[in-house]
Amino acid sequence: QKEVEQDPGPLSVPEGAIVSLxxxxxxxxxxxFMWYRQYSRKGPELLMYTYSSGNKEDGRxxxxxxxxxxxxxxxxxxxxxxxxxxxxxxMSEEPGADDKIIFGKGTRLHILP
Amino acid sequence: xxxxxQTPRHLVMGMTNKKSLKCEQHLGHNAxxxxxxxAKKPLELMFVYSLEERVENNSVPSxxxxxxxxxxxxxxxxxxxxxxxxxxxxxxxxxxxxxYTQYFGPGxxxxxx
Numbered sequence: 001q002k003e004v005e006q007d008p009g010p011l012s013v014p015e016g017a018i019v020s021l022x023x024x025x026x027x028x029x030x031x032x033f034m035w036y037r038q039y040s041r042k043g044p045e046l047l048m049y050t051y052s053s054g055n056k057e058d059g060r061x062x063x064x065x066x067x068x069x070x071x072x073x074x075x076x077x078x079x080x081x082x083x084x085x086x087x088x089x090x091m092s093e094e095p096g097a098d099d100k101i102i103f104g105k106g107t108r109l110h111i112l113p
Numbered sequence: 114x115x116x117x118x119q120t121p122r123h124l125v126m127g128m129t130n131k132k133s134l135k136c137e138q139h140l141g142h143n144a145x146x147x148x149x150x151x152a153k154k155p156l157e158l159m160f161v162y163s164l165e166e167r168v169e170n171n172s173v174p175s176x177x178x179x180x181x182x183x184x185x186x187x188x189x190x191x192x193x194x195x196x197x198x199x200x201x202x203x204x205x206x207x208x209x210x211x212x213y214t215q216y217f218g219p220g221x222x223x224x225x226x
Contacts, residue, residue, distance in 0.1 A: 008153065034212060043117070043203050043217030044156070088156065092212060100171075101212050103156040 003027055006089055006104030014112050019076040023089035023104045026070065030102075033065050035074045036088040038106065044088055048074070079111045115139055117218035119204050125224045128194060134221045136187040136204030144210045145187040147179060150201040150220070162187065163210055194225045 006023045013019055021035075031052055036044035048063045050056045050072075056063045062075040072091070076083055089104040117138045126132050138145060147159040161169035162181040176198075178190040187204055201222050207215040 004155065032212065041219065043205070043219050045217065046213065046215060049213050090156075090212070100158060100169075105153060105155050 003102050004089065004091060004104045007107055008105055010108040010110055012110040012112055013079060015079060015081060017079050017111075019079050019083070019109060019111075021074040021076075021087050021089075021107050021109070023072050023091075024070055025072070025091060025102075027091075027093070027102075028067070028070065029093045030091040031094065032092045033063070033072050034090040034101070035061075035063055036090060036103075038086045038088060040085075047087075081111045081113050084109060084111045117204055117206055117216050119202075119218040119221050121221060122219065123222045123224075125226065126191070126194065127226050128196070130194075131190070131192040133191065134189040134202055134204075134223075136189075136218055138185055138187075138204075138206035138216070138218075140206055140208075140216060142206035142208050142214070142216075143184050144207045145181060145184070146205040146207070146215070147177075147187065147189050148203040148205060148217075150203055152200075156203070160189075161210070168210075191223075194223075196225050199223055199225045 004025045034049040035047045037047050038044040050063050053065045053067045060077045064073040086106040086108050088106045090101050092101045120135045144163045149157045159173045160179045165181050180188040201220040203220045204218040205215050
């Protein structure tokens with residue numbers, strides 16, 4: 001079983017819809033969870049990060065972590081065409097020198113105008 | 114220039130060529146990274162430099178040779194590459210190896226013929 005599983009998509013939704021992006025993982029020691037957005041021909045940019053379980057909200061974006069199910073989600077409300085990108089989840093046990101960030105393969109999202 | 118810049122943006126090379134990728138960060142960070150992003154694969158960490166010392170070498174073949182002359186510059190020297198090395202090579206920087214301050218460059222799209 002891969003450490004981090006993420007559906008590659010593409011996921012196409014109409015403008016204004018709520019988008020749900022998800023990752024599952026197998027390592028119960030992961031505590032730090034991140035979501036990156038990557039536009040075409042650009043590097044990833046960190047969107048949100050959370051520690052342990054719970055929710056975090058930033059504008060139209062909400063990140064959720066369910067450690068009991070080893071499942072993380074990113075919700076995008078009132079989706080816009082500018083949200084069209086690849087979304088990468090990432091996680092680590094501890095941030096720092098001896099720890100690796102493990103990335104998912106990314107989900108391609110298309111918001112249809 | 115702001116953020117993290119990478120040159121060249123595109124590179125085509127033969128298997129016997131020697132070339133170098135350059136990365137420069139303008140954020141005052143003290144850690145720099147090389148990642149490889151291949152189609153349908155997760156982002157793979159290749160090398161980490163902290164305070165100009167290499168702290169991570171993720172079992173990368175010796176045909177990839179990193180160099181970090183100072184905290185703002187990072188190079189990846191390439192020689193006798195294989196076609197399977199074709200990928201997007203991303204440079205990133207962060208403060209104190211924290212994933213929450215990690216900024217990526219736009220990447221160099223490498224094609225090995």
